[in-house]
Amino acid sequence: MISESLDTNDRQTAIENDESRFELAAESITVRIRWFGLCVGYALVYFSAPMENRVALYGILLLGAAYAIVDTSFSLRNRVFLGGWPLVISLMEAVFIGLLCHFDFGLESQFRYYYFLSLLVCALRYQPRVTYTTFLMHAASFSALAISRQTHTAGDLGTVVLTVVLMGWVTSASTALANLMRSVRLRLSQLNDELQRNQRLLEHRIDERTQELQASQALLLQQEKQAAFGLLAAGIAHEVGNPLAAISSLVQLLNRREQDEYTRERLVMVDEQLRRIQRTLRELVDFSRPATNEETDCDIHEVIDEALNIAKYYKRKKGKTIVTEYSADLPEIRAVRDQLVQVFLNLIQNAMDATDEGGVIRIFTDLEDEELYVLIEDDGHGISRDDRDKLFKAYFTTKESGTGLGLFVCRNIVEQTAGGRITLADSSEGHTTFRVSLPVDPTVA
Numbered sequence: 001m002i003s004e005s006l007d008t009n010d011r012q013t014a015i016e017n018d019e020s021r022f023e024l025a026a027e028s029i030t031v032r033i034r035w036f037g038l039c040v041g042y043a044l045v046y047f048s049a050p051m052e053n054r055v056a057l058y059g060i061l062l063l064g065a066a067y068a069i070v071d072t073s074f075s076l077r078n079r080v081f082l083g084g085w086p087l088v089i090s091l092m093e094a095v096f097i098g099l100l101c102h103f104d105f106g107l108e109s110q111f112r113y114y115y116f117l118s119l120l121v122c123a124l125r126y127q128p129r130v131t132y133t134t135f136l137m138h139a140a141s142f143s144a145l146a147i148s149r150q151t152h153t154a155g156d157l158g159t160v161v162l163t164v165v166l167m168g169w170v171t172s173a174s175t176a177l178a179n180l181m182r183s184v185r186l187r188l189s190q191l192n193d194e195l196q197r198n199q200r201l202l203e204h205r206i207d208e209r210t211q212e213l214q215a216s217q218a219l220l221l222q223q224e225k226q227a228a229f230g231l232l233a234a235g236i237a238h239e240v241g242n243p244l245a246a247i248s249s250l251v252q253l254l255n256r257r258e259q260d261e262y263t264r265e266r267l268v269m270v271d272e273q274l275r276r277i278q279r280t281l282r283e284l285v286d287f288s289r290p291a292t293n294e295e296t297d298c299d300i301h302e303v304i305d306e307a308l309n310i311a312k313y314y315k316r317k318k319g320k321t322i323v324t325e326y327s328a329d330l331p332e333i334r335a336v337r338d339q340l341v342q343v344f345l346n347l348i349q350n351a352m353d354a355t356d357e358g359g360v361i362r363i364f365t366d367l368e369d370e371e372l373y374v375l376i377e378d379d380g381h382g383i384s385r386d387d388r389d390k391l392f393k394a395y396f397t398t399k400e401s402g403t404g405l406g407l408f409v410c411r412n413i414v415e416q417t418a419g420g421r422i423t424l425a426d427s428s429e430g431h432t433t434f435r436v437s438l439p440v441d442p443t444v445a
């Protein structure tokens, strides 16, 4: 709704800009026509006007030149002189041309053609009603010439009628042409508008496609890395697992023998540590097993616990407390389990990176409007206002050894494969909360 009204405002402003551009262009044409008319006027007076009236005619042309100078200076400053008073201009022109004709040869004066020029320019610049009113003024001006004559001939009436008819004809033809021009201009402006809208749409689509491409590239990169890591982990587990198994059986053999108390206790401790290493290796192999894309019904708490189980081996875990506050009886969600584990692992690792020793990370779960949500809160350094918009963009990182792909991949997994949302719910100095919302599958009981 807001964007629609913005669009309408934009269009309105574009139309207004277009109007004022047109007005200025028309004004500059008018100025040129005026100067041309003045030059022709001086030539006419010089070569053909009655000797006794030349001074008066030069005086009138001088007034016209003064007006043209003011008009030109306005036009050079991209303004229109008397722009809001078109009828005042028409009246001045009617009087000006009438006076020129009067001091020249009256009804036969060559200056009468200026009426046509004036009507043409008026039609080009103003609405039809202004042009028609101008026509009436010019007709009155020309008729006044006939009335002001001392002697009237039959030919005078004919000249007046013919000139007025011609003026009416020029008025209607130029008004029709100007209207046609206006509608073409409007259509062009609409087409231009549409073109710009389509261009914006195209840019938006290209942007979207680029982001999708980046997303799939990033996912591929992450998957490749994980696969390589899986192979490596399986290899290490195999290489370390075999000697470990051998050591473990040796320890058990020794245990069965007669031992003094001290040695037996130490052997039990060695055995416990060996089991711990084997458990860690198992978890490592479990985490790095080839990922499947199969959707299953997942218990969100099991998923988070699995992520926490892996996160405990993260070197920056030291000295930080992770508190979980799980809501009871949450329904299961349908998702690719390994991918969800990856999402929470990444969020927990980011929280650990952001906190110093002694920091606390809290994980809440709850249900709201058919949506299950998880909040991952930390009391770390927070996220600067500038960075907040860039968090989910590919390759955005503020860490020295970061890839900037974590949150980007998380968003893709949550939105595209789990149908949910991931947002930065809150961030200030010493506090950051990410929220993951996941739709609850209504078919899951």
Ligand code: ADP
Residues within 6 Å of the ligand: 346, 350, 351, 354, 378, 380, 381, 382, 383, 391, 396, 397, 398, 399, 401, 402, 403, 404, 405, 406, 407, 408, 432
């Ligand atoms: P990486 O971890 O490789 O930097 P991520 O996409 O996971 O990539 O994170 C992008 C950036 O978001 C991080 O570099 C960090 O600046 C910021 N960030 C993410 N989580 C947090 C958090 N909990 N606290 C502060 N900054 C964070």
